Amino acid sequence: MKMLLGVQRALRHNVSHQLLIRKASFLDKFCKEDGKHKEKTDKPDKSVELTLENAFKLYNLDDEPADCVTLKRSEAIKFYTEMQMIRRMENACAELYRKKIIRGFCHLYAGQEACCTGMCAAMSPEDTAITSYRSHGWTYLMGVSIYDIMAELAQKQTGCCRGKGGSMHTWAKNFFGGNGIVGSQVPIGTGIGLAHAYRCNDAVSITLYGDGAANQGQLFESFNLACLWKLPVVFVCENNKYGMGTAATRAACNPDYYTRGDYIPGIWVNGMDILAVRSATEFCIERAKKCGPLVMELETYRYYGHSMSDPGTSYRKREEIEQVRKTNDPITRFKTLCLNHKLLTEEEFKKLRGTVERNLEHKLIGKQYVPLGSPKPTPKSEIKDLPPPPPPPSPTTEPEKKPSTDKNGKDPKAAKQSASSDSKSTTTDAKTVSAEPRTSGKRQTPNGKSKTPDPSHE
Ligand SMILES: Cc1ncc(C[n+]2csc(CCOP(=O)(O)OP(=O)(O)O)c2C)c(N)n1
Ligand SMILES: [Mg+2]
16 A cells, blocks of 8 residues: 555656745755855866775675775765765754754754765666655755755745655655655655656665664565565665664664565665765666665664654763764765875865855854744645646546347347437537536536636635
8 A cells, every 4th residue: 555655656746846845036045055066176077996895795696886986076075065064954953953943853864974975876866765754864965955954844834845844754856755654665665666667767766764664564565565576676774773762783683684685685885985885876776777676784873862852872872972973984984085095185175164064054053044034834825835626537428338239129220220329419418518618627606607716625
């Protein structure tokens, strides 16, 4: 059922996307500023060859991703900026949550930036993604400006879902959310994979879930159908080591999530290494298109608690978090790699970081960013934005079929003639019916004048 819902959502996507995503023109300035970074220097796009170490473990795979990869200077700038932008956005969310500007549920992604940034770098524009409630980073990379995300989180009409979704339900083109119920996005992502296969659009459904969700039954039902029908789905388990306050090893008999697809091949990836994630995702996408689903486990870590209401230190030690920050932070390790290979200088990194901070943090905390005065959605504003009513069913023009022989034993020819005269009258009746105005979205009023229906009554 959920899978069908996924197909339905995918097919309707263009319409709902347009309805959901609205950008106020006065925000354009900010959207451009926090948009993808473009280098303004004349420096040639230098590139380096790198060998990835301890990046992958395979399960039932003959082939494997490239561990020798190329990194261009322009890519390094892009990846660093994107990861910094997500980190800063999440820190700002925490700040705004404490100030009670953001309310409700709020799950932050700090520490996991290499996962979405690496995956997005490998995806084509036609590929789709769906994830859990920990969705801000994905929403940003799938094309929503930080401004529109923050407005959504602060329940403003200018938000990417007009303030109706909040932190857990953000949408973008080819991004099917932000889903609040643990694991619920997995059957839907499988359905989206079915939609890709049905449309033959050469796209893949990136379907993400957490280590906690990995123990749910609906995952295995999805695996079964995806494998049976060879759907182009990459199941991605973001193993951030905890499901709320429960360590992954306490919740799973087999915490090697990349092997949990059983008959589906899998791959473990160092989720703190953006280049490993990019390389593995490129491999998985190509393979999923040819051979069907894979399970990709990204081993990563979350710095904040499960959500803003969890301090995140009652079930793990502060030292553990500090240790990861110091030795395995995805942004720091990427920066070190670029410095070691002389792709960028310390000075250039400082500048990039400064740009991100100026464009983002300063405005967010300085209250300019979240439009505090912009209105919350009201029943009236929502009624105005409802989708148009479906067109009425088309009138029946087909004549009713008559049996070839009459039950009273009359001459079949006469029966045929009678049928034809009946059919004429039926056609005439049909014409009479169709002569009434039945244009899409119009209704007949008692005085015969057509009227556009009030969507509030639909
Ligand atoms: C069906 C359902 N069961 C339980 C919950 C409560 N819950 C919310 S998040 C969560 C843990 C999920 O952990 P994981 O899948 O590892 O994702 P993470 O939060 O680490 O990203 C639980 C049990 C829920 N929202 N929905
Ligand atoms: Mg988890």
